[in-house]
Amino acid sequence: MFRRILALTPVLLWAAYGFQARTYGIGSVNMPGPGAFPFGLALVGMALSLVVVVAGRGPAATTSPARQPLKIDRETILVALMLGCLPATSLFGVLPVIFVFTAAAARLMGIRTWWAALVVAAGLTLVVHLLFAVWLGVPLPKGSLFR
Amino acid sequence: MENLVAGFAEALQWTNLIACAIGVLVGTLVGVLPGLGPVATMAILLPFTFTMSPTAGIIMMAGVYYGAMYGGSTTSILFRTPGEAASILTSIDGYELAKKGRAGAALAISTIGSFVAGTIGVVGLMLFAPALARVAVAFGPGELLLVAFAALLLLANILGGSASRNLLIALVGVALGTVGLDSFSGASRYTFGFSPLLGGFDLVAAIMGLYGISELISIARNPHGAKRVASVRLRDLYPSKDEMKRSTGPILRGGVIGFGVGLTPGPAAVLAPLVSYFVERRLSKTPERFGKGAIEGVASAESANNSACSGALVPLLALGIPMTPAAAVLMSGFMIHGVAPGPLLMEKHALLFWGVVASMYIGNALLLVLNLPLVGVFARAMMTPFPILVPGIFVLCMVGAYSINNSIFDVTVMVLFGLLGDWMRRRGLDPMPLVLGMVLGPIVEASLRQSLILGSGSIGWFFGSNLRAVLFVLSIFLVLYSVVKDIRKPAKPAAGPAADEKTGLHA
Structure with a gap:
């Protein structure tokens, strides 16, 4: 039962998407406004959901893996490292x-x-610097701490 | 014929030959690197052509364009990391072949297919440019809307599972495509005051995330489960006789289909492989092999996307109308050198036109010579150990995503789409409808709104021309086909984690 209710999440998300679209202006059939297409899309999306x-047949009906206790594994650490790169690049620049x-x-x-x-x-950093910054001339971000 | 001979004489001059070689070399390298696409590279190289002759400048930029299409397949096949939307279909069967130790064969077929289809495209460009250009401009918003709509339905039917589920994922992609500034009114939609979202989600960053980053997360989850190639034997580097035989038809058909689809405005390089792949799967006696490492899948998709490049140049050269972003940059190259592409190009600048056409033959041959020996080098890249491969791919994707708009936001988009792609893989969902929805969404919206304005909101307007009427009937047929197929043959539920490595393509 809980799974079925959870399966309705896409319907609710489409409803929220369509509700927001109304604020942009629907316009008329002859002259559709910026919200018309997203609104129509939301209706089709809700129906299809x-x-x-x-x-x-939806994702909710699939056999999801059994709930496991939270553990920090290799995958989680890699994702954390990737996410950590984003603010770190703004601060320290891309090469460090x-x-x-x-x-x-x-x-x-x-x-x-x-x-x-x-x-x-060190090898990879050098390759990136030579390939992108030196040869292709891409202005790699230096980071706010080094500007 | 005389013109073509004169064109070859012009293209074989040392300066033009060197410009062609530099163009295809840079193009191949850019194609191999994810992120920095042909359009950006052509724009970067544009100032370098100022001091060149018009012919050499245009030859170099055209070389970058089709060279990038050649190189684009490499990372798709080896690491399932397509650098642009045009290479996604190549990655499906190409990566499966690579996991079976047939990366060399897939790369070689993609190179040969690109060469043959590229040549078919150039022949088409040479023979039919003026006539076909008129067909291309007959494509108004109504036709474009119906083609884009039909493409979405086609994809929903090609992929495994139920068509309605695939279509729902495609709609999510279309919805993501509405984020940012509205191209008609300039109103910002779904940005919630966050200015980096005004430009929307960058498609290339999203593709790199959905495919490349999700693959890295999957490897980290189960490095022992990911199949690796222990060694590459010489005989595995090139396709067998049987593979060559099976690829011949798809390459030739892909070349013709790609050229035809390339004439239409919009994302022809994305649609051409899709149509070609669909045709080959329909023609195949063993369609169930598609998506599990069928060499025909690589041959059809790769040849179609290269041929589409030549098709996209037809409206530019014959009418002076650029229908793709790359053609628009090429047009600016013409304008900078004081040459106006269009109906008078062949009369006023005949030598330049035929020189560029001849250089495309030479460039294609150069690419074949350049790429075939490199197949072994690229195939051995599959043997790179994970501790080097995983950070290496992420770093290349990261810098590639950044270089699209020089924005960290695009890197963020890439990582977030990577998490989404990983979630979809674990649920057995294919991210391809999402990508196609993002590609086609803005086109569907723009052409729908234009059609409604032109037809004063009347559906009868779609029957105002024969082409529109045929496309309308085809779209309705595809809708009915999807519904009937779903009702008659209920889809198997997605297999969750077990479906991790499967593409879900079904017969």
Whole structure:
């Protein structure tokens, strides 16, 4: 039962999407406004979501894995490292972040020593600098701390 | 014929030949790197052509364009990381082949297919440009709306599971495409005051996330489960006789289909592989192999996207109307050198026109010579250990996503779409309808609104021309087909985590 109720989430999301669309102006059939298309899309989306839920074919009807206790595994750490790169790049610039990320991710993925991880990190950072900054002329972000 | 000979004489001059070689080399490299696409690279290279002759400048920029289409398949096949939407279909069967140790064969077929289809495209461009250009401009908003709509329905039917579920995912993609500034009124939609969202979600960043980043997360979850190639034997580097035989038809048909679809405005490079793939799966006696490592899948998709490049140049060269972003940048290259592309191009600048056409033959041959020996090098990249591969791919994707608009926001979009892609994989859902929805959504909206304005809100307007009427009937047929198929053959429920590595394509 709970799963069925949860399956209605897409319907509610489409409803919220359509409700927001109304605020942009629907216009008329001859001259549709900026909200007309999203509003129509929301109606179609709600109908289709209902069809999928009723037919039991939607994501909610799939066999989801049994709930497991929260544990910090390799996957979680990698995602955390990726997410951590975003604010870190704004602060420190892209090259230092690439160096640290590569060393940490290489170690996480099974490289044997920290020395080897640092060598891989240095090599990759150099390649990125030469390829993007020097050769292709892409202005890599320097980071607010170094400006 | 005389013109073509004169064109070859012009293209074979040292300066033009070097410009062509630099163009295809840079294009291939850019194609291999995810993120920085051909349009951005052509724009970056534009100032370098100022000091060149008009012919050399245009030849170099055209070389970047089709060179990038060649290179785009490499990361798709090896690492399931398509650098642009046009390579997504290549990644489906290409990556499956790579996991079976046939990366070399897939890369070689994609190179040969690109060469043959590219040549078909250039022949089409040379012979039919003026006539076909008129067909291209007959494509108004109504026709475009119906083609985009039909493409969405086509995709919903190609992929596994129920068509309605696939269509629902595509609608989510369309909804994501509405975020940002409205192209008609300039009103900001679904940005909630957050200014980086005004430009919407960048498609390339989203694709890199949905495919590349989600693949990395999957590897981190189960590194022992991800199949790796222990060694690459010489005989595995190139396609077998059987693979060559099976690829011949798809390459030739893909070349013709790609050129035809390339003439239409909008995302022809995305639609062409989709149509070609669909046709091949329909023609195949063993359609169940598609999506599980069918060489025909790689051949059809890759040849179609290269041929579409030549098709996209027809309206530009014959009428002076750029129908794709890349054609628009190429047009600015013409204008900078004081040459106006269009009906008078062949009369006033015949040598330039035929020189560019001839250089495309030469460029295609150069790409074949350049890429075939590199197949072994690329195929061996599959042997790279995970501790180097995982951070390496993420770093390349990160810098690639940043370089699209020089914005950290695009990197954020990439990572968030990566998490979404991982969630979808674990639920057995294919991210492809989402991508196609994001590509086609803005086109569907713009052409629908234009059609409603032109037809004063009347549905009868869609029967005002034969082309529109045919497309309208085709779209209705596809809707009915999807519904009837779902009712008659209930879809199997998605398999959740077990479906992780499957693409879900069904016969």
